[in-house]
Amino acid sequence: MPSSGLDARARQKQDRTPKKGKDTMSAGNGWIRVGTLADVPPGESRAVKISEGRSVALFNVDGRIHATDNQCPHMGFPLTRGVVKDGVLTCDWHGRSFDLEGGGCFNYECDDLETFPVDIRGDELWVQAGDATYRRRDQHLQLLWEGLLSGDSWTISKATALLLNGGVSEHDIVQLVLRHLGRHVASEQDAGGGGNIVSLLVSGLEVGKRYDGEDRLMALSLAGRAASGRASERLEVITLPPPVSWEQIDGWVRMFSRNMQDFRIERCLHTARENGQEAHIFKLLFECAVAPYFLGFARNVANLGDLARVVDTFGWGEASELVCNLGAKMVGRGRDEPERFHRDAVRLLEGLAPELESRDYGANTRTDYDENALVDALLSVDIERSFEAVAKALRDGVAIERLITTFVLLAADRMARTPVNVDAGWGPLSTEYNLAASLRHVHAYGGPAAAAKGLFHAAWQIFDNRWINIPSRALDEPLPDHASDAPDxxxxxxxxxxxxxxxxxxxxxxxxxxxxxxxxxxxxxxxxxxxxxxxxxxxxxxxxxxxxxxxxxxxxxxxxxxxxxxxxxxxxxxxxxxxxxxxRLNKNSMASINTAMRFSEGRTTVEVFDD
CATH class of the missing domain: 1.20.272 (Zinc Finger, Delta Prime; domain 3)
Incomplete structure (x- = not known):
């Protein structure tokens, strides 16, 4: 088979004496006529479009013809505008350089350049560009890994687009992100930072499922960007020597959680995982997260739900380090001495805890109840009245999911009516809303007793946001009944x-x-x-x-x-x-997503901008 960069005169001589049985003028096996020798004078270059969204760059270097993809693997600039010196092709935009013969890139966060065999038949130039079959899965996964380590949003978006366009499943892409995230969180993040990252990762994946094309890529890229950052080496977590029962681990984790000793919790969780006891882990973590002393740590509950979603989707094999480390940091995190109202609320929940833990929730099936009375108490700026109203609803047999819906709709209603002439309180209000919704995860993974305690955490969050001056409104009060005057x-x-x-x-x-x-x-x-x-x-x-x-x-x-x-x-x-x-800022620094999509289709940046 002819090789890339054959000397023009030597190839011409060889072409006049073809080997027996070989038709050197055939256009089969991916060979494409791209012009004549006269089209590419010595020292010059030329781009030839060979298919929709794909062009080949031809270079004549000292009489030798070289053929490469015309798209720079870094950001898609046309390589025919670059410079060749000493066998190295350098892109004229960001200076990425490549071996003109083999295509190897000398820079990081840049894929190798694809090169093609050249055949000279008479005065005609033929290039074996092959078909469009995707064969660079491993290289692009490595590129994504480099982008995750550096936090470069363009590299993450580009690699993701290339992988998706090549038919690599979203599941496989996110598995790589998870492996990186586990070590990144373990070595670089605390409970709050790690929890926010997992929340963004899960949110990006779940939102992305509702879209396709550039919108889906944007959601996935946001998830990848959230998970990016350094991933340092750390000491290996060692399993506790046997015999260790689940009952022992359960007791130790609860004790270490009270004592704010996250590093001890991680070894316990790791041991449970290695002993095949992972089915118990999330129930234990949720029960710790809704303990009275964690009132005010709203994101703990929501982020544990996100961790559980990760395991449900990708399994323990990919998420083990992330769950054991971040779960331990969440339920073993430090806590300051609470102020007066906070201290009163903790004491109230401690008093209710025995009742909540021993209750038979099988009787909680009611969906019709005095919702307005509960809402009125929650907004009363009286934490004792608020907690008592929640406890009464549970005693009256109201279904936990129905109560969660009340909290979700109350939070949404407050967001729909918060005054915006000063500080609207979007951060606290969205936390209130997201916490209320996350109680569905607490119910599913932690059980009804944990979810019941979670309702008091949601009630505290509303009380803590009492500084936001939102007028009270009954949830069953009808909204305005006007219709849109739009034709459709x-x-x-x-x-x-x-x-x-x-x-x-x-x-x-x-x-x-x-x-x-x-x-x-x-x-x-x-x-x-x-x-x-x-x-x-x-x-x-x-x-x-x-x-x-x-x-x-x-x-x-x-x-x-x-x-x-x-x-x-x-x-x-x-x-x-x-x-x-x-x-809203009306600014989009991730507009490169559009370019990444076009890049994955093989188009140069000049072609994209010309559109």
Missing amino acids: AATASERIVHAIKSLDIHGVGDQVVGYLNSGFDGSELLREIGRAILWDDTNMELLPTLRVTFNEWEGGGDADAGGSGHPSRYQLLVGLARYATDV
Whole structure:
């Protein structure tokens, strides 16, 4: 087979005496005619388009013809605009350099350059560009790994786009991200930082499933960027020597959690995992996270739910280090001495704990109850009254999922009505909202007693946000009944997205209510609001709340999730739209996602910009 860079005169001589049985003029086996020798004079280069989104660069160096992909593997600049010296091709944009013969790149965060065999037939140039079959999975996974270590968003987006375009499954891509994340969190992050990263990772994956194309790539790239950072070596965690029973591990973890000794908890969890006792781990972690002394650590509960989702999706094999290390940091984290009201709340929950732990929740099946009385107590700025109202609802047999829905809709309603003339309190309010929704995970993984305690954590969060001056409103009070004057759903949706982008915080909520009152599809509107969120630099801030809103609005398979048919259900979308509008920057530093998509299709940046 001819090799890349054959001397032109030697090849011409060889072509005049072809080997027997070989038709050197055949266009088979991927050979393509790309021009003549006269088209590429010595010292010159030329680009030839060989298919849609794919071009070959031809270089004549001292009479030898070289053929490479014309797209720089770094950021897609046309390599025909580069410089060749001493057999090294250097891109003219960012200076990435390559071996012109073999294509090897001399820089990091850059794939090797693809080179092609050249055949000269008479005065015609032929290149064996091969087919478009994807064969660079391992190289692009390595590229993604480099991007994760450096935190370079372009490299992460580019590698992800190349892998997806090559048919590599999203599951395989995220497995690599998880392996990196486990070591990154273990060696570089505390409980808060690690928990936020996992929240963004899970949110990016779950939101991304609702989209395709560039929108899906954006969500995945946000997840990858959140997980990026240094991943240092650390001492190996050693299994405790046998015999060690689960009962011992359970007792030790609870004791170490009270004593804020996270490093001891990790070894216990690692031992349980190695002993095949992982089925018990999340129940124990959730029970620790909702202990009275963790009142005020709202993100602990939500982030443990995200960890559980990671294991459900990818298994313990990929997530073991992440769960054991971050789970230990969460339930063993340090706690300051609580201030007066906080101390009173801890004491109240400690008094209720025996009742909550011993109760038979099989009787909690009621869905009709005095919701307004509970909401009135939660907003009373009286923590004792608030806690007593939650306890009464549980004693009255109200279903835990129904109570969770009340907390979710109350938080959404507060986001839908918070004044924005001063500090709207979006951070605390979104925490309130996300915590309430995460109690569904507590219920699923930690059991009803843990979820019941979690309700008091949610009640405390509302009390702690008492500085946000939001007028009280009964949740069963009807919302305004006006309809949109748009001729159709698409126009009404476009107007709402325009209101978000034009920062019309005072009008966007009414537009959402009008859209929904018109009978238009709320799920489609949510997708459009989500798309507007993804393509703004506030995407990281809003991503967990967007994910929760998707799950609550769609119901997640639970008839009570999202309050289907509830008078305040529309507030889920109103609150999200107002939040997205008020914090919006109308700036997108991740616009390179578009370029990454075109890059994965083989197009140069010049072609992209020409579009």
